[in-house]
Amino acid sequence: MDATAADEVVEICRDLLRIDTTNTGDARTTVGERTAAEYVAERLEEVGIASELFESAPRRANLVARIPGADRSRGALLVHGHLDVVPADASEWSVHPFSGAERDGYLWGRGAIDMKDFDAMMLAVVRQWQRTGVTPPRDIVLCFTADEEAGMEYGSQWLVRQHADLFTGCTEAIGEVGGFSYTVNDDLRLYLVETAEKGLDWLRLHARGRPGHGSFVHDDNAVTALAEAVARVGRHRFPTVVTPTVAAFLEQVSDAFGIELDPAEPEIAIAKLGPIANLIGATLRNTANPTRLDAGYKDNVIPSRASATIDCRTLPGQAEAFLEQLREVIGPDIEIEHISQQGAVETGFDGALVDAMAAALRAEDPGARAVPYMLSGGTDAKAFSTLGIRCFGFAPLRLPADLNFSALFHGVDERVPVEGLQFGVRVLDRLLQTS
Known part of the structure; x- marks a missing residue:
């Protein structure tokens, strides 16, 4: 050329x-x-x-x-x-x-x-x-x-x-x-x-409770239930799963840097990558990140419903297992709505x-x-x-x-x-x- x-x-x-x-x-x-x-x-x-x-x-x-x-x-x-x-x-x-x-x-x-x-x-x-x-x-x-x-x-x-x-x-x-x-x-x-690329599952979580006046003692608050579930999701780390693509990548990185790969601690090899470690590190596990919250219509009214959006990314072959794990994290009383799903x-x-x-x-x-x-x-x-x-x-x-x-x-x-x-x-x- x-x-x-x-x-x-x-x-x-x-x-x-x-x-x-x-x-x-x-x-x-x-x-x-x-x-x-x-x-x-x-x-x-x-x-x-x-x-x-x-x-x-x-x-x-x-x-x-x-x-x-x-x-x-x-x-x-x-x-x-x-x-x-x-x-x-x-x-x-x-x-x-x-x-x-x-x-x-x-x-x-x-x-x-x-x-x-x-x-x-x-x-x-x-x-x-x-x-x-x-x-x-x-x-x-x-x-x-x-x-x-x-x-x-x-x-x-x-x-x-x-x-x-x-x-x-x-x-x-x-x-x-x-x-x-x-x-x-x-x-x-x-x-x-x-x-390879992770699958996408944008979810909306819904909590329901009893509406009422904001000045009352209230133990059935949808906002509270949702906030607790969202906090659990945001802090949770799903288990490490090394897929064939990630395994091949880690082998190449280990060879390039002359380090021994420990299958139980793949983060050690990825940490050597500096600025792109975040890009690669997210491929070791499924992820779920809260991105939006929505509840209420007036400052002194306890709403009957509160919602949150969760950006979930799943590894190939992990979509069903991930949803089971997520359900355990958020608890049985939170409704899950699928907004958009695209496979890995x-x-x-x-x-x-x-x-x-x-x-x-x-x-x-x-x-x-x-x-x-x-x-x-x-x-x-x-x-x-x-x-x-x-x-x-x-x-x-x-x-x-x-x-x-x-x-x-x-x-x-x-x-x-x-x-x-x-x-x-x-x-x-x-x-x-x-x-």
Whole structure:
């Protein structure tokens, strides 16, 4: 690949960062992805790639394009990225979050790593192919989605329900939150490839009691019962469960750092990872975190009902056991309502695509070692995996050793290193041409 795509990816990423696609999760305040989707369509059309735009609701736009490969009999590769971003308060940032500013070797802006950087890589690679006459070895399906940041109902989940035919023949997929580097030493960098992600179960807990005047002695108070249950949940630590993906990751970490792995104390190995320990540590167990409380309508009235929202993330194969454990924690008198459920995803770290990922990384970084890991959050892979597609997180970035990468996700002053972005487009080009 010549320098054109490596230069263009910076321009494209800057353009995307300047398009506000804030997704608040509320239709009244969500901006929508339509403008960004139209930008993607225009950049594809400029080089002769046809695409289709699908709105699941006004301005909630998704875009899909298929690039024919040399061998149409092979399973197609889905390459996907979302266009929406979480909100950003400009008063908290060093630069305006939608400025796309380039400073200190970084592009700054909401979505710089989550995930307009990979959207830009996708566009830069296929535009370069069209200009130079490259045909990929198999069909490549590009998908730019809406609503990933708020449950995917207007994005990948909607596409899978309403337009599954768009993904006919897709057997594998790559998307976000994988392929980034973690520096062990000058000669070794681990590149974490996501092969699994925890399931999502947003629950609402309801407590009921006897209503009454706030001045009375009252021993059947819904607020009290709920608060006690929520406190128990918030302080509880569910048991450690080492899944196959986490076990493979821990083995690689132990080897890289030259430490002996104690299966009974996996936290010791993870503690060596410094800033990304929080990202990895959450994959050792199921989690349940209280996020919202709601009760009452007047200061001097004891309400008959109080509610709380709990964000639960479950390991592969652990959903039923987790609910039994949670019930024991909250007690028998609290009602559980399921708001949103999305299953865990897990695949093996093997096969030709994985080999191609590792080879593409080593070609650009001789010190690269690809390792599998589990994401504690969720991505569009949850939707695409229901079609039988084998999903990986692989949006390659070589990062500075001192960058606290995990803190940038949904954080203040989100930014992506320009050199890392250019590294990523070179790796992605190699991968898509050899897989």
